[in-house]
Amino acid sequence: MAKTFEKLAYNSLNDFVYGSAPNPVKCKNGMVIGGGEIYPELNFTLPAMEVTASNMPEIKEIYSEMINGVLKRAKELYAPGIVVEFEMLPEMTLVPEWGIEVNNLLRNAMSEYEAKYGLKSALRSTPGDVREFKRPPVMRSGEIFNNLLKTIEGSAKGGADFIAIESTGGKEIHDDALVNADLTKVIFALGVMGTRDIKFLWEHIVQIAGANGAQAAGDTACGFANTAMVLAHKGFIPNVFAAVVRVASVARTLAAYEAGAVGPNKDCGYEGVYCKAIAGVPIAMEGKSAACAHLSAVGNIAAAVADLWSNESVAPVRLLSDIAPVVSIEQLIYDCRLMNVAKQKGYGITFRDFLADSDSKLDPQAYILRPDVVFELSKELIKAKTPFLKTKAGAKLAVDAIRKAVDNKEVFIAEREKNWLDIMDDQLAAIPDDEEKFWHQIKGELELDKFIPAEYELD
Amino acid sequence: MAKTFEKLAYNSLNDFVYGSAPNPVKCKNGMVIGGGEIYPELNFTLPAMEVTASNMPEIKEIYSEMINGVLKRAKELYAPGIVVEFEMLPEMTLVPEWGIEVNNLLRNAMSEYEAKYGLKSALRSTPGDVREFKRPPVMRSGEIFNNLLKTIEGSAKGGADFIAIESTGGKEIHDDALVNADLTKVIFALGVMGTRDIKFLWEHIVQIAGANGAQAAGDTACGFANTAMVLAHKGFIPNVFAAVVRVASVARTLAAYEAGAVGPNKDCGYEGVYCKAIAGVPIAMEGKSAACAHLSAVGNIAAAVADLWSNESVAPVRLLSDIAPVVSIEQLIYDCRLMNVAKQKGYGITFRDFLADSDSKLDPQAYILRPDVVFELSKELIKAKTPFLKTKAGAKLAVDAIRKAVDNKEVFIAEREKNWLDIMDDQLAAIPDDEEKFWHQIKGELELDKFIPAEYELD
Amino acid sequence: MDFNQLSLYVQKGNGGKVKEMVSEGLAQKVSPTEILNEGLIAAMTAIGEKFKNNEIYVPEMLMAAKAMNAGMQVLEPVLTATGVKPIGKAVIGTVKGDLHDIGKNLVRMMLKGAGIEMYDLGIDVPAQAFLAKAKEVGADMICLSALLTTTMPYMDSVIKEFEKAGVRGQFVFMIGGAPVTEAYAKSIHADCYAEDAVVAVDVAKKYLAKKQ
């Protein structure tokens, strides 16, 4: 199953556009993701309530209300197709039956709407990466790990089209690295720990999903690069730092495709645009219509090369019109309609560039999502031979690209952010190219009670 | 002040586009509405709580939290300008001090952000049309009417840039006409009662606003055409009926401009697109990013010729990211950014047509908002000499246009809607062109305890 | 008597024919209760079903309701004379501070079509007025409507007014309107929530049956 990507999936930047991927993914009902049209991907979660056995009947009722509201509105708006993501709460993976029950409930509602009204839909099931429930986490064995695999198997058997996960290998070190804006440790966490864990984990997912009729979709550096984004949004760390972490996370998420995943990549993984350029897989992205879940500096540009357009997550809060998930599906459908019309009229690339140009000057996190930037950086990034070296290369490429763009006035960064480019450069320069050497060099500075080196093939 | 519009404000359909109006409106701080760029217009309301004297301190705190959240996010996203609408709850007009206090609180927060951070903003104050609190309503005198004028005066003095209202003259008859899908009574309510009331009311507003430094902005057939839209959405009345009511409401809202209003028209008045074509005034519109307030069939097309882009209304419900008004301003800013970039690149008309084409085939309410349809219908509509005749003409033009579009497969309507075009045609044919004759003809069928004819110069 | 035909006339909104058939039926000594249930109310149930299935619009439903009323004009005196009671009595109104009445009016008409005797207090109705009317007519049910987030809380005040008077338990409270939710209904201890006029009929029937 192991693949390596030695050149871009594209020959021309003019093919790199939303709705179309070099390697589209076909669902059981014939819907094709990345086959030309962009579709909405709707995600929802529970309101304030505990996930317990005694609450499960109410929980199922809530999911039922949400999915039926969403499907009804999608039908009324003549959506050509939608994807629903079921992102499980931790307890739903810790107790696989719970997650699987809800998975099946959603699948049934969707199948019913397809049979009755012809509304095409696909289900993405995303178990929680609950391995970090134990501290330090046991990543490759034990009851929690087995329950994670069980949940994946049950979801696939229950009819999920896609299996995804927000895996957390390396987060033990990355959290602290982030708040300290310590790029050295970020590179270690992503490039050594993260990539190794993803390879291990996704080989399992690919195998289980494949054996049970689902597609192994993709991962996201949510707990890494998105946490960085949120911290930057709050003014905790520099925007340029968050932007660099994003590109540094590419190799980590790409490792899932090397292990055999086929897409669509997960919405919150903005690094998906790089994965699409390199591996040709379709990707989900989220921007302005995910503002219900998090504010961002990438509201439009996130859509530029997306194949699915997501709201990230929303609880069934009552708004003046309807519950929030129904509001989300309406917004996503209209966004997608507009993009598809533009593309059908032959303006796909023009529209893509509207999306990109509208955001890219205002924030480095937006800048590094520019299709042309992604294209150029990806070309260089794949020259690095190993996932670790790709991680380091990604960071360095991002620093250089941002610096150049700042000089050329192509992106605006606050005065106080500028010296962070130098700080990051210095940190990167000190990182050796040899992975083992890096480990032994950094070992002394890591809190070794926070993770188990052996779980990452480290000693 | 009285104006008549005898020809379109445009020579060419290619000038009829979002962000630009033939007669732009300049705010006190130099912001120009309809001067080239489309700006967001943010509206918010209270959560579930009563508006009472003892609640006023808490109410002011809530508005303060909302406005500061919104301004902060607008600043962070480098919004070139925003409009804030303060749509008063009934009690805030019944007790003018309350409305004025909140008006001033908002104005101060906005001025502070402009002074501190250079964020340009303008305030639209919209008192409630509380005249209908008495049944049958006394429309032209009495304590309630005086309090309405007092609220307008106080808001203008307190620094509101724009005064708007959702006036209700004719609603006494229109509500029942709607649920009975009785187009005859709809025409009477809009074309006779509504237009007469608007003329009277807006002459007052123009005078008071002008004397106190504010601009008389515009009205909306919210209680008429939007109620029809909501009823159609629920499946209560046909979509084609709601579409026809929309065009029938044009003359009513236009009457405010004849009385001296200058725009921007109010967001929920989708008939504003016709007013823009005819009177050249800038308009606010709302679509997909107002899904928090109501779902609709016009999510994209509503933006095609908008000068302000609104969220309609949202209470400060807590979402995962932030309170809903902050989520709204983020979405509106991104929508506007995208449209402005497209226009700056010379694709304004192209983008307008993406917006229009993406919705117009799927619902007659969307179809009649197509810029080309608006342009053609407006040309014919202004040939009718009086507001009443314009109302009737609007309805007839809409019926004909929809019928033709259905035949040409340019719009889809459900099978069961088709005979409603005939029903409406028959009803319209039976309405005399003479207003007095119509009144005497319909009088016997109206519930005369519901309104006071003398308030509409009827006997 | 052809109840099916009578039902069809009601559904078509043909008030004249409905009146005629009801009169004929009574003349032929058909049971008035049967005419009511098998003819008129059955017709309204059928029309409600059609509406739910998107086969008709509200105007058709209202025409049917008017036709039913025409029949009731003939039938009611006979029902009263024979001691037949309506399936229930309800007081309805839009709460204080709120002027919206389209939804409230639809509920009133639909409940009436279901055979419930309706007392409409209109809009902007204070708590005391609900209480007074409910006592006066011996109502079984109170229906409250609100369209604004800022008037919805007044529903709670209405129910509290009944509690204060010590008569809360005698009435079923049904609430509805745009901002109202099942959860809100629970939180103020209303008996039930109806999301639209058609649902209101089912809910009202269920609760009135329970009450008896």
Added chain:
Amino acid sequence: MDFNQLSLYVQKGNGGKVKEMVSEGLAQKVSPTEILNEGLIAAMTAIGEKFKNNEIYVPEMLMAAKAMNAGMQVLEPVLTATGVKPIGKAVIGTVKGDLHDIGKNLVRMMLKGAGIEMYDLGIDVPAQAFLAKAKEVGADMICLSALLTTTMPYMDSVIKEFEKAGVRGQFVFMIGGAPVTEAYAKSIHADCYAEDAVVAVDVAKKYLAKKQ
């Protein structure tokens, strides 16, 4: 002693110099309480202000906190010996079912920088563990963190655990995390809500002062 210089070293994150100056100060018989308040805590207050004004980022704040800790290593034994107590003791943790700890860790570090003695229970902490630790160390304050809508309700369970044990009144409860709001804090009778780590310092100080 140049408190200003000491504060600058703390703010620059220069732990070595801080240690040096504190030692010198003590040798010169400067009051340890004064060194703490005028030097170390003043520095952290200044750094908090700079953060609020967007002049620095969290990493700089953390570096300062580390430098302060270096100083405290020298100062603390002396303070203890002279019977000076910390301005308060707090137990902190992310509640059961929740694994997020970035925010919680920041709050811990900031409160420590403000001179509060911190006991961190980590993540996924059951109610009983909060209670046991609070009793054990004689805490003044309990800080609860939750990042999920589905774990936030557990904050209520923690407070209820303290109520059941009859000791609720002895502790100030401060809560925070993405889904948490002022209104939620009120609804579960928490004493206070802090929207971020910097606000947490102000709030904690205020409530601890009140408590004394």
